[in-house]
Amino acid sequence: xxxxxxxxxxVLGLVATAPAAAAFAGVDGRVVLSSGRDLLTxxxxxxxxxxxxxxxxxxxxxxxxxxxxxxxxxxxxxxxTSDILQVAxxxxxxxxxxxxxxxxxxxxxxxxxxxxxxxRHSLPGSELSGDIWIMGADGSSPQPLIALPGDERYPALxxxxxxxxxxxxxxxxxxxxAVAQLNGGAVTAITDNAVFDSSPxxxxxxxRIAFERGPAxxxxxxxxxxxxxxxxxxxxxxxxxxLDEGPAWSPSGARIAFTSTRAGSSDIWTMASDGSDQQRxxxxxxxxxxxxxxxxxxxxxxxxxxxxxxxxxxxxxxVGAARQSRAPRLSVRLAAGQSLRTLARRGLVVRIGCxxxxxxxxxxxxxxxxxxxxxxxASATVGRASRTLxxxxxxKLTIRLxxxxxxxxxxxxxxGLTLRITAxxxxxRRSAQRRVSLTRTRAALRR
Numbered sequence: 314x315x316x317x318x319x320x321x322x323x324v325l326g327l328v329a330t331a332p333a334a335a336a337f338a339g340v341d342g343r344v345v346l347s348s349g350r351d352l353l354t355x356x357x358x359x360x361x362x363x364x365x366x367x368x369x370x371x372x373x374x375x376x377x378x379x380x381x382x383x384x385x386x387x388x389x390x391x392x393x394t395s396d397i398l399q400v401a402x403x404x405x406x407x408x409x410x411x412x413x414x415x416x417x418x419x420x421x422x423x424x425x426x427x428x429x430x431x432x433r434h435s436l437p438g439s440e441l442s443g444d445i446w447i448m449g450a451d452g453s454s455p456q457p458l459i460a461l462p463g464d465e466r467y468p469a470l471x472x473x474x475x476x477x478x479x480x481x482x483x484x485x486x487x488x489x490x491a492v493a494q495l496n497g498g499a500v501t502a503i504t505d506n507a508v509f510d511s512s513p514x515x516x517x518x519x520x521r522i523a524f525e526r527g528p529a530x531x532x533x534x535x536x537x538x539x540x541x542x543x544x545x546x547x548x549x550x551x552x553x554x555x556l557d558e559g560p561a562w563s564p565s566g567a568r569i570a571f572t573s574t575r576a577g578s579s580d581i582w583t584m585a586s587d588g589s590d591q592q593r594x595x596x597x598x599x600x601x602x603x604x605x606x607x608x609x610x611x612x613x614x615x616x617x618x619x620x621x622x623x624x625x626x627x628x629x630x631x632v633g634a635a636r637q638s639r640a641p642r643l644s645v646r647l648a649a650g651q652s653l654r655t656l657a658r659r660g661l662v663v664r665i666g667c668x669x670x671x672x673x674x675x676x677x678x679x680x681x682x683x684x685x686x687x688x689x690x691a692s693a694t695v696g697r698a699s700r701t702l703x704x705x706x707x708x709k710l711t712i713r714l715x716x717x718x719x720x721x722x723x724x725x726x727x728x729g730l731t732l733r734i735t736a737x738x739x740x741x742r743r744s745a746q747r748r749v750s751l752t753r754t755r756a757a758l759r760r
Contacts, residue, residue: 336517336562337380337472342607344561344570345376345385346581349599350392352376352385354607357568357583359594365407373401375603377423382607386413386423400452405607413452420446424468445479459493461500469513469522470495471542478503478513478522490524492542503544509535514560514569515542516586523550523560523569531556537571539586550588552644552666562586564608570594572602576757589643590745641738642668643745648709651756657723660696660713661749661756663732667702671738674699677712680748683727695722695730727752 343354350372352365366373372392376385383405389412390398398419403410414420443464448455459465463483470477481491481502488509493500504510509530514523522542527535536557540547551557555574562569566586573582576593579600584591595601644666651662665673677696695718698710722728730749735742747758
């Protein structure tokens with residue numbers, strides 16, 4: 314979905330890859346993404362949507378922020394054709410558009426580096442011909458950087474500029490993630506298995522890499538994972554029924570943006586870096602994909618870490634995050650086929666995942682109703698449920714309404730509620746909150 318199989322990758326001033334690369338440390342700015350054939354940006358809370366490109370007959374995609382957040386590199390091509398793709402750059406407001414590459418090879422998937430631009434360079438019509446090249450920030454002196462047998466994609470330079478992570482595709486059935494030392498060291502595959510591993514994205518502290526894993530490219534079974542920079546301590550972060558792909562770490566290190574089809578369309582979602590608190594960022598008509606996160610000047614707050622596994626020696630936790638890192642991780646999913654009618658009859662059914670044995674407590678609060686008198690105080694608790702998980706896993710909770718709420722909600726056309734869930738384990742708590750929008754025939758989780 315997100316990426317052309319035949320393309321070129323470029324490295325610019327500091328690295329940013331074209332779905333994502335390294336997250337440059339700073340304050341979390343705007344998220345750039347592809348929407349249809351254009352690029353737009355949005356604030357991390359989903360507000361202030363702004364178009365960057367509106368070029369008839371031209372398709373822009375695979376956008377990547379410069380380290381200072383002042384420019385955006387992206388792939389450009391003629392919409393609806395297989396014409397040669399090129400890498401372009403523009404200012405953060407969409408002005409100053411300049412095409413940097415040319416020639417008869419595809420150039421795409423731009424990523425910023427400390428001293429130039431990385432990109433993917435490949436032969437038209439050949440799916441496994443891509444190599445990683447580097448050029449100056451003005452497009453000068455393009456030259457190969459990684460040229461292995463098969464195909465290399467999605468370059469991502471570590472925040473310190475010493476290591477390059479990328480997808481290696483030696484054969485049609487073998488797709489792994491590798492890391493190359495840029496001081497002349499060997500290339501090391503940090504995944505080696507029978508599944509599809511791709512699209513590496515460095516955390517801003519350089520300790521972890523987020524990536525996508527699943528049966529094959531663009532498969533609904535793909536999810537977002539993270540691992541230590543050496544390939545150990547691999548953790549699954551998403552478990553949705555749709556395709557989750559293309560992770561991009563926030564500059565603060567606290568959240569990860571990614572593309573997901575879990576809600577029936579391709580949208581941008583964000584989550585905490587440990588996989589909890591998954592929220593939809595965009596829900597526009599058409600297809601949104603390939604997020605990348607702008608770094609703004611400033612010192613970010615220390616992100617919440619996640620607990621290391623018992624058999625892995627992990628880096629020391631970030632200052633201020635040690636206590637939070639022991640809290641259980643949560644995932645929340647609404648059971649299918651629910652509506653206001655089913656809510657009034659049997660309550661709200663949710664599936665909650667907890668990363669360790671824990672006590673789950675859920676509250677449902679009423680926010681608003683449509684086409685009916687409220688007759689209940691706003692934010693009133695209309696249902697509760699609790700359950701103890703004796704092992705890490707997923708539990709089904711049915712939150713039954715109070716008698717009064719059931720009678721009132723059975724007569725309205727729509728309602729908005731807030732679902733609050735708290736997991737307690739080993740004296741530590743993790744909370745998650747979701748908005749639930751219901752009509753007579755449908756229920757959906759929202760931010």
